[in-house]
Amino acid sequence: MLERLTNLLPIAVAIPLVAAFVLPLLQRRVNGPRTSRCLTLLVATALLLLAALFITLPDTTYWMGNWSPHSGAIGISLVLDGLSRLMFFIVALITFAATLFSLRYMTRYTAEPLYYCLFCLMVTGMTGVVLSGDLFNLYVFLEIAAIASYALVAFGTGREEIEAAFKYLVLGTVGSAFILLGIAIVYNQTGQLNMALIAQSLPPNSSAVLIAAAFFLMGFGLKAAMVPFHAWLPDAHPSAPAPISAMLSGVLIKALGVYTLVRLFFDCLVMNRQFAYVLIVLGAASMVIGVLLALGQEDFKRLLAYSSISQTGYVVLAAGIAGEMVVRANMAVAALALLGGLFHLFNHAVFKSLLFLCSGATEYSTGTRMLKSLGGLKQRMPLTSSCLRVAALSIAGVPPFSGFWSKLLIIIAIIQAGHLWLGAMTVLVSFITLLTFLKVQRHILDGTPSPAVAQAREVPWSMTTAMILLTTICIAAGLFFPYYKDALFQNTQAILSGPLQLTGPVAAGGSP
Amino acid sequence: MNYDLLPYLLAMTVVGVGLYAVVCKRNVIKLIVGIIILDYGVNLFLLLTGYRHDGIAPILTPQADRQQFADRAVDPVPQALILTSIVIGLGVVALMTAMAIRIHEKYDTFDLSQIHQLKG
Numbered sequence: 001m002l003e004r005l006t007n008l009l010p011i012a013v014a015i016p017l018v019a020a021f022v023l024p025l026l027q028r029r030v031n032g033p034r035t036s037r038c039l040t041l042l043v044a045t046a047l048l049l050l051a052a053l054f055i056t057l058p059d060t061t062y063w064m065g066n067w068s069p070h071s072g073a074i075g076i077s078l079v080l081d082g083l084s085r086l087m088f089f090i091v092a093l094i095t096f097a098a099t100l101f102s103l104r105y106m107t108r109y110t111a112e113p114l115y116y117c118l119f120c121l122m123v124t125g126m127t128g129v130v131l132s133g134d135l136f137n138l139y140v141f142l143e144i145a146a147i148a149s150y151a152l153v154a155f156g157t158g159r160e161e162i163e164a165a166f167k168y169l170v171l172g173t174v175g176s177a178f179i180l181l182g183i184a185i186v187y188n189q190t191g192q193l194n195m196a197l198i199a200q201s202l203p204p205n206s207s208a209v210l211i212a213a214a215f216f217l218m219g220f221g222l223k224a225a226m227v228p229f230h231a232w233l234p235d236a237h238p239s240a241p242a243p244i245s246a247m248l249s250g251v252l253i254k255a256l257g258v259y260t261l262v263r264l265f266f267d268c269l270v271m272n273r274q275f276a277y278v279l280i281v282l283g284a285a286s287m288v289i290g291v292l293l294a295l296g297q298e299d300f301k302r303l304l305a306y307s308s309i310s311q312t313g314y315v316v317l318a319a320g321i322a323g324e325m326v327v328r329a330n331m332a333v334a335a336l337a338l339l340g341g342l343f344h345l346f347n348h349a350v351f352k353s354l355l356f357l358c359s360g361a362t363e364y365s366t367g368t369r370m371l372k373s374l375g376g377l378k379q380r381m382p383l384t385s386s387c388l389r390v391a392a393l394s395i396a397g398v399p400p401f402s403g404f405w406s407k408l409l410i411i412i413a414i415i416q417a418g419h420l421w422l423g424a425m426t427v428l429v430s431f432i433t434l435l436t437f438l439k440v441q442r443h444i445l446d447g448t449p450s451p452a453v454a455q456a457r458e459v460p461w462s463m464t465t466a467m468i469l470l471t472t473i474c475i476a477a478g479l480f481f482p483y484y485k486d487a488l489f490q491n492t493q494a495i496l497s498g499p500l501q502l503t504g505p506v507a508a509g510g511s512p
Numbered sequence: 513m514n515y516d517l518l519p520y521l522l523a524m525t526v527v528g529v530g531l532y533a534v535v536c537k538r539n540v541i542k543l544i545v546g547i548i549i550l551d552y553g554v555n556l557f558l559l560l561t562g563y564r565h566d567g568i569a570p571i572l573t574p575q576a577d578r579q580q581f582a583d584r585a586v587d588p589v590p591q592a593l594i595l596t597s598i599v600i601g602l603g604v605v606a607l608m609t610a611m612a613i614r615i616h617e618k619y620d621t622f623d624l625s626q627i628h629q630l631k632g
Contacts, residue, residue, distance in 0.1 A: 163628075
């Protein structure tokens with residue numbers, strides 16, 4: 001029975017891939033858009049059900065083609081462990097909400113089947129990245145997701161979209177080239193590509209591995225939009241269509257950037273003091289610079305993009321603190337920091353996607369997204385306004401919404417780790433985030449309706465359903481955290497206890 | 513002087529040339545050529561990690577001696593990796609060129625300093 005369920009791992013990657021191959025064929029057909037919408041909605045539902053099923057499965061490994069080191073071959077593995085389960089669940093959830101939102105939102109664009117094709121390819125890439133147990137397999141799926149996202153940012157084919165997509169493309173390609181260089185060096189030093197085997201056969205105190213780690217930081221830091229490498233994000237995320245902005249900010253920078261950083265530096269290359277300090281510095285810099293730049297923005301989506309940089313900085317900072325505590329053998333604080341970071345990753349995926357979907361709904365109804373031209377939205381579009389208010393309060397860290405709890409966990413972990421100035425800086429950044437989103441609420445929601453808003457009507461039900469779904473999760477995620485914490489987050493602590501272990505053949509049970 | 517690392521240094525020089533073109537050139541087409549050179553350099557570096565002194569090509573014929581093959585063949589895994597990487601590079605360069613054509617349609621220039629509408 002366990003063998004049968006393990007076979008679901010490649011199916012989770014195959015479902016969106018097959019859909020992506022079928023969808024371009026619908027481009028020329030008369031009812032092409034309708035069929036593509038149904039197919040993508042089916043794919044999104046299937047992924048969500050699979051993600052819920054995976055939460056109940058034990059840790060397993062799937063070897064493609066049954067070629068595994070146990071039978072003497074070099075094989076590619078798909079791994080389901082605590083971190084993969086959490087990331088796959090986040091990807092499936094946000095994909096479902098974004099698909100639901102796209103059903104009506106994308107009717108304003110042409111070439112809908114091609115949009116859904118690229119969307120399914122991006123989802124394939126992200127699913128492959130979080131489930132992959134092999135370093136080069138991770139790179140290939142990362143490239144699939146990244147190339148699909150470059151095309152999706154350019155989907156509107158206006159001046160700004162093409163410019164933003166070109167910038168994103170060039171920077172993303174340079175980042176990927178550095179990742180490949182890092183993989184080359186690691187392969188040279190260890191002779192393995194499987195992440196568990198790399199951890200076992202890494203030469204100690206090797207400066208080549210340090211250079212490889214630097215290259216990985218460059219490449220994956222660029223995908224995660226950490227501060228020296230963030231320049232593409234404020235242009236790319238506003239220019240994409242709203243559901244794609246939600247996917248990019250909500251899951252892509254996390255699955256391709258933060259997840260890979262955490263996976264590589266905790267599991268693959270053994271965590272040491274330098275890596276932890278670099279992660280802390282990157283996280284802290286992103287946090288501060290992102291929020292300061294967000295404060296002065298006039299374009300709503302650009303403000304959200306800068307605040308994405310800041311919130312992702314929180315997660316990387318928490319991961320860095322966890323790493324430092326692992327090196328100092330203080331496992332309790334490390335577990336707390338990692339729990340706070342991953343909880344914040346989950347929360348940020350939910351409320352940032354919700355914010356971008358609300359901005360899309362606002363743009364759909366009023367035609368603008370500049371803060372100065374909006375106002376009084378709560379009188380004309382009550383549902384969207386309530387969702388936007390919940391999301392804004394959540395990201396600002398106001399109790400009882402989910403953002404408060406995850407930020408609290410991170411701040412407590414930082415202070416328990418002994419970094420008082422860092423903790424104070426985190427609290428200050430939270431305060432500035434609150435300022436930013438008070439500004440957003442004042443300009444968009446409150447006040448008298450501006451001319452653009454006065455003629456707005458509430459958006460269609462499929463779009464509001466997606467927003468209400470995410471809003472409910474925003475509220476429930478904070479209040480009911482003790483109940484689902486064990487199901488989603490407990491197994492992620494396994495990455496703290498040491499590098500990935502090569503699990504035995506599946507028939508024998510397979511837990512590390 | 514240790515000449516063993518010379519091929520790696522030269523591959524990194526090619527990467528450096530590509531990176532210089534990406535960072536310093538103002539023409540979009542030269543930037544694309546820089547990305548192509550960068551991909552070439554990285555693939556070359558990856559390929560060089562598989563080299564074995566006096567090695568033979570890793571093609572196993574039915575008449576070959578297995579032990580001798582294992583002793584003398586160069587590593588085939590990096591060759592498989594760069595095949596994948598070349599194809600990825602192909603996709604990226606095709607997308608980049610299509611976008612460059614669209615940029616020219618919208619902005620009437622290939623000069624990057626003129627393509628600067630998104631600011632702040």
